[in-house]
Amino acid sequence: MSWTPAPTVLFEDVTITYDGSDAPALTHVDLSIEEGELALVVGRTGSGKSTLLGAINGLVPHFTGGHLEGRVLVAGRDIATHRPRDLADVVGVVGQDPLAGFVTETVEAELAYGMEQLGLPPETMRRRVEEVLDVMDIADLRDAPLRDLSGGQQQRVAIGAVLTQHPQVIVLDEPTSALDPTAAEDVLAAISRLVHDLSTTVIVAEHRIERVIHHADSVIHVVDGRVEHGPPAQMMITSSVAPPVVELGRWAGWTPLPLSVRDARRAAGPLRREIGEIPSPATPPEQPGGLEAKGVTVRHGRLVAVDGVDLTLRPGTITALMGRNGAGKSSLLWALQGSGRRAAGTVSVDGADPAELAPAVRRTVVGLVPQTPGDLLYLETVGGECERADLDAEVAAGTCAALLEEIAPGIPADRHPRDLSEGQRLALVLAIQLTADPPVLLLDEPTRGLDYTAKSALTRALRSVVARGRTVLLSTHDVEFVAEAADRVVVMADGEVISDGPTADVVTSSPAFAPQVAKVLAPAPLLTVAAVRAALTRPTA
CATH class of the missing domain: 3.40.50.300 (P-loop containing nucleotide triphosphate hydrolases)
Structure with missing residues (x-):
């Protein structure tokens, strides 16, 4: 036995x-x-x-x-x-x-x-x-x-x-x-x-x-x-x-279902031939306004976290800020928002420097969702936080709650914010910031704790923000979210900008930052399963 x-x-x-x-x-x-x-x-x-x-x-x-x-x-x-x-x-x-x-x-x-x-x-x-x-x-x-x-x-x-x-x-x-x-x-x-x-x-x-x-x-x-x-x-x-490579395999009908880029690429030969050569999408014309940063430098003691960065963020665009841990991304976000101390450089949003504004006024000009969103929550219930956001932004009652339901459905209004998951807390703070509707919105690692469906909802919410002429800059390591949401990618290393351009151009040139679909279907400039479906106009399986 x-x-x-x-x-x-x-x-x-x-x-x-x-x-x-x-x-x-x-x-x-x-x-x-x-x-x-x-x-x-x-x-x-x-x-x-x-x-x-x-x-x-x-x-x-x-x-x-x-x-x-x-x-x-x-x-x-x-x-x-x-x-x-x-x-x-x-x-x-x-x-x-x-x-x-x-x-x-x-x-x-x-x-x-x-x-x-x-x-x-x-x-x-x-x-x-x-x-x-x-x-x-x-x-x-x-x-x-x-x-x-x-x-x-x-x-x-x-x-x-x-x-x-x-x-x-x-x-x-x-x-x-x-x-x-x-x-x-x-x-x-x-x-x-x-x-x-x-x-x-x-x-x-x-x-x-x-x-x-x-x-x-x-x-x-x-x-x-x-x-x-x-x-x-x-x-x-x-x-x-399911990850993108699995979604692609489901849609294409591949058996067995691939779990890795290598296995998917082996199955994707006929699909790549069917796609053929697809031109990269045209870059939309720039709109005036937004945020202008010149020579921004941030020091933490002897460490130079941000070294003379120039950055222009135009209305109607979502820009992703990428780079390895410690590259200076968070320090740059806080400097742009105005709460972080700058050692040098200037920042202007519609002619105003956020650092020179009172905190209550600054929130209406530049909103920021930090890596630890719970730091911005202080009331006893989710509903209370949403009601306060509506009052502060002087918008119709229920605006914040509706935004929260769109991003992360099903969160009870009577739940204490400390009892939420990391992803739910982030969704709540994001809804509060979106309620204020500032012309510039900054997000630091906004997809922590969010599943694929919630990230798609976040993309839709950010798209509605920029459709109203707002500007979004998000710092993230989530290459799949960048592929879905961002129009432009800025890459930092050692406090400096080392790459800046349309999302497809930047991420497909980097093995570290390329999304799964781009790796499977290279050299076609397709980054998401949705883009593949649109390119082939094939009905969803």
């Missing part, structure tokens, strides 16, 4: 209902995740993914409240009788914002902190720190201050900090959401090493499925609290969310 090992994570007929909720967050979930499996959790925003992840380390229901029916076992331990502290040695959790989770100052201290809480002997701690420094390829960062690290380095340290505790399971919530494409690949390569070399079970929730799916052994698809689990190619056939 053969021996079958017990699954590392096991859900048996699990239903979780939060207090005051009309419907369960998870319904009759049966799920088995094996040792050394990399499971990718996908689903629409609000589908129940966060509840599923929280149940794996006991946060649900011990800290969130609610009622749990059924049984969840993690490394043989029942979460009903084991609180998160009782699972800390077997489950490690890495959140969306690693910097917010750090409790020490340097890399080595952070790697040791969790082991100190477990009371491990000093010699064991020293050995594990050295091992993790090598496994995560961060040995040269041993003494580095955590705040000085790039986003990708911080993410690897955060993973390393849980890895020193030798967990059997690591749960990652959108580990690449704030990373540029190169840094994201570095982090995913490190995660793959944990799975293949150490047989660690890794569970990843990620909205940017195109970055992760070719690494995954299985996909957990969450739909309205129900869970389906199976091989990636099988799950993507009917998944409610």
Whole structure:
């Protein structure tokens, strides 16, 4: 008789209902995740993914409240009788914002902190720190201050900090959401090493499925609290969310369904021949007005974050600001908005310098949605925030709520903003800024926490903004969103602008920034599945 090992994570007929909720967050979930499996959790925003992840380390229901029916076992331990502290040695959790989770100052201290809480002997701690420094390829960062690290380095340290505790399971919530494409690949390569070399079970929730799916052994698809689990190619056939390469394969009828650019390109030969040579779209004429920046320089101590940047943003256009983590994008946005201190240079919006305006007036000239949108929320309910936005902007009641419903449907008006997901909080702040309708709108990583449907809704909202003669500049690492939304791309490196031009010209010339459809169909200048459909006028399958 053969021996079958017990699954590392096991859900048996699990239903979780939060207090005051009309419907369960998870319904009759049966799920088995094996040792050394990399499971990718996908689903629409609000589908129940966060509840599923929280149940794996006991946060649900011990800290969130609610009622749990059924049984969840993690490394043989029942979460009903084991609180998160009782699972800390077997489950490690890495959140969306690693910097917010750090409790020490340097890399080595952070790697040791969790082991100190477990009371491990000093010699064991020293050995594990050295091992993790090598496994995560961060040995040269041993003494580095955590705040000085790039986003990708911080993410690897955060993973390393849980890895020193030798967990059997690591749960990652959108580990690449704030990373540029190169840094994201570095982090995913490190995660793959944990799975293949150490047989660690890794569970990843990620909205940017195109970055992760070719690494995954299985996909957990969450739909309205129900869970389906199976091989990636099988799950993507009917998944409610799918990356562009899968959408293209579905539309083209490719079998088997490709999950990577390589497999899609191999299948796309006939499609490329059918497309033939398509000219690049014409650049629309520039309109007067907008934002003019000359010689903008920003210093943080000795660091020159922005070095003499000239930038012109015309009405009616969406411009994407791209570049690796630490290139100076956020510093430039704050300098343009007027709150960030400029060491040199000028900024003008219709003849006014935002830095010289009072904050209340500045918001009506340049709106900014920051990376941490919760910083702009201070009322007790979502409805209260929307009502205040309507009053401040002197617009009809319900304007902000309607915008929020368009971007992220289904958020209850009585929900406290702190109880929203990252993507829902961002959608709320964006709706508030759109309600003010400033002539210039700046967004810093606006797609963090948004699924593909929400990003399409965001694109439509921004298109309606620029159709009214407004100007939009967004800083992002999301190349698929740029392909769908942006008219123009500006690329920064080391505080300087190194590339500036129409989206198709800039992104297709860069392997790091090219979207999936462009890679599959090159040299045709098509960036999205919608563009392919339009080019061939073929009915949707």
